[in-house]
Amino acid sequence: MRISSVSSIFPWGRFWLAAPFFLCAVAFWAVPLGKGLWMSMQSDSYWGATHFVGLKHYADLLEDSRYWKAFGNTFWLATWVTSLTLGLALVFAAGIRASAKWLRAPLSFALMAPGLCPPAAMGILFLLLFHGRAGLLNQWFVSPLGLEPINWLSDPGFVLPAIILQSVWRWAGFMSFFVARAWDALPRDVLEAGALDGASAWSGFWRIRFPMMRPTVLFCGLYLIVDCVSQFAGSYVLLGGSGGTNDSGLLLVSYSYQKAFQGSGFSSATAVSLSIVPWILGLVALLSFVPKGILKGGNK
Amino acid sequence: MRASKGVVWLSSFLMVLAAFVFMYPFIWMFAGSFKSNLQIFDTQSFWPNRWNGEWFEALFSGKYFDFWRSLRNSFFISALQALAATFLASMAGYALGIGRFRGRAFLIGVAVALIVLPVQASALPMLEWINRIGLFDTLWGAVVPGLASGLGLLFFTRVFALLPRDLLDAARSEGAGDWRIFIICLPLVRSFMLAYGFLHFVLAWHAHVIPLLVLHSDAQRTLPLSLAALSGNSMNTPQAVILAASSFGMLVMLGVFGLLYSRLKTALSEFAVG
Numbered sequence A: 001m002r003i004s005s006v007s008s009i010f011p012w013g014r015f016w017l018a019a020p021f022f023l024c025a026v027a028f029w030a031v032p033l034g035k036g037l038w039m040s041m042q043s044d045s046y047w048g049a050t051h052f053v054g055l056k057h058y059a060d061l062l063e064d065s066r067y068w069k070a071f072g073n074t075f076w077l078a079t080w081v082t083s084l085t086l087g088l089a090l091v092f093a094a095g096i097r098a099s100a101k102w103l104r105a106p107l108s109f110a111l112m113a114p115g116l117c118p119p120a121a122m123g124i125l126f127l128l129l130f131h132g133r134a135g136l137l138n139q140w141f142v143s144p145l146g147l148e149p150i151n152w153l154s155d156p157g158f159v160l161p162a163i164i165l166q167s168v169w170r171w172a173g174f175m176s177f178f179v180a181r182a183w184d185a186l187p188r189d190v191l192e193a194g195a196l197d198g199a200s201a202w203s204g205f206w207r208i209r210f211p212m213m214r215p216t217v218l219f220c221g222l223y224l225i226v227d228c229v230s231q232f233a234g235s236y237v238l239l240g241g242s243g244g245t246n247d248s249g250l251l252l253v254s255y256s257y258q259k260a261f262q263g264s265g266f267s268s269a270t271a272v273s274l275s276i277v278p279w280i281l282g283l284v285a286l287l288s289f290v291p292k293g294i295l296k297g298g299n300k
Numbered sequence B: 001m002r003a004s005k006g007v008v009w010l011s012s013f014l015m016v017l018a019a020f021v022f023m024y025p026f027i028w029m030f031a032g033s034f035k036s037n038l039q040i041f042d043t044q045s046f047w048p049n050r051w052n053g054e055w056f057e058a059l060f061s062g063k064y065f066d067f068w069r070s071l072r073n074s075f076f077i078s079a080l081q082a083l084a085a086t087f088l089a090s091m092a093g094y095a096l097g098i099g100r101f102r103g104r105a106f107l108i109g110v111a112v113a114l115i116v117l118p119v120q121a122s123a124l125p126m127l128e129w130i131n132r133i134g135l136f137d138t139l140w141g142a143v144v145p146g147l148a149s150g151l152g153l154l155f156f157t158r159v160f161a162l163l164p165r166d167l168l169d170a171a172r173s174e175g176a177g178d179w180r181i182f183i184i185c186l187p188l189v190r191s192f193m194l195a196y197g198f199l200h201f202v203l204a205w206h207a208h209v210i211p212l213l214v215l216h217s218d219a220q221r222t223l224p225l226s227l228a229a230l231s232g233n234s235m236n237t238p239q240a241v242i243l244a245a246s247s248f249g250m251l252v253m254l255g256v257f258g259l260l261y262s263r264l265k266t267a268l269s270e271f272a273v274g
Helices: A012-039 A056-062 A065-098 A101-116 A119-130 A136-142 A156-184 A188-196 A201-230 A233-239 A252-261 A266-274 A277-286 A289-295 B005-032 B054-060 B067-097 B104-116 B119-132 B139-146 B150-161 B165-173 B178-206 B209-214 B223-233 B239-272
Strands: none
Touching: A012 A266, A012 B067, A012 B104, A012 B119, A012 B139, A012 B178, A056 A266, A065 A101, A065 A156, A065 A201, A065 A252, A065 B005, A101 A156, A101 B005, A101 B239, A119 A136, A119 A156, A119 B005, A119 B239, A156 A201, A156 B005, A156 B239, A188 A201, A201 A252, A201 A277, A201 B104, A252 A266, A266 B119, A277 B104, B005 B239, B054 B067, B054 B239, B067 B104, B067 B139, B067 B150, B067 B178, B067 B223, B104 B150, B119 B139, B119 B209, B139 B178, B139 B209, B150 B178, B150 B239, B165 B178, B178 B223, B178 B239, B209 B223, B223 B239
């Protein structure tokens, strides 16, 4: 402890160990980000000269109803996907642990498979599921319930749920693997002490187990939020970069893509991507206990 | 707390049902790789009419695109990026994990920022930058954007923070410097490195936006890019070829996952509560 605490001499060894990583971070993350910021303050043009316009593109976005639509969709997507996926992951983790021993490995295998599926194949797979009349969801669930078949990918009310459903399918098993590992590692004595004190299985879970697994759950949650906000694959395979009927499935990523390649130009497209930065930073500040939770232990 | 037999049976049954629902599209995908276009989009028929592997043959012989080349490109990019990212993150994770120093909180903040502002958010300036340093349309150009992984840095910071203090203190009192101690620690953190390396490999394998922008010519395409190009080509492209390629890719991924399963399991359990 004495030696490893704050040392008076500069830790050159550690400096050189950390340097390559941060060098790469600067070269291939900070530089493009800075360039992006600069680019977003230039006038739109695919070729030829541009001039400095300051925050004009951002100001335009504030009055752009499509932008707010995309923003709202992205917000609801992230909210639903994160809560549903984490909930389902907890249920799956509990279910796998309660299943017969020989079944556990194959089960977590099967549930994780969607996370390993190539995005190109997902496009075809989801046409199969969401297809207007003959899709499996309609055949298996909607029609048997006596409802009208839903046109998942063109009915404005169901485009976003289709994207949410797809994301949940993709990540729930993956996250349940992480949650189950955290569950495995819970110290026995604490749980037994809780049981002796008369905690029921339900309150034992929420009062003792869940708080102890919180670092892992938060880690998964953060990952899912970022995935929803910045990943393209999900909406792209379903809607091909468009916003769907009435923009009901328009996300910030797809809006930025549209602006870049079908409309205004790179500068305002970059402004759309970067406009999420303050929101995400705010969210992280709100969850500022996340890094502490992840990093706690050791090095006191 | 031992679950009774009934509970075990019930949850086994429910979980198998859930696993079936999750796997169903893949079973269909595998069956679909033997079908004609017409039959693929006819959702009434599940099993193919005939089980001959003509689409697999067409795929492997490169009839629609150079399959082996795309596979090699994908493998080169993902493996190199995963390997380099794992080592970079573990080195930096050692530096941040084993002790405090001034500026540590700032560097951890950088790692969080790396996670929440992924390179995809600045994909267009990234493209310009890659072009400027002469890596446009090269495989290296698709490797470098993923080298610094914030997730990896946080992961390894915790991993090294969990190492027994006595060991580090003992090594230090023997006069070992940080590089030497790091190398001594490597065997101890091997399964963590495998776990992280695998995750990074999977993510890099499926990366779409950056490779799409950076890799321009057909010869440099990764497997996902080739498949996306093929599916966007025309309605006459046999979808079964895409399904066959995807089935093949899934089998490889699941195979690697199976090999690493128990290692991943221990590594992540130790990581979660330490």
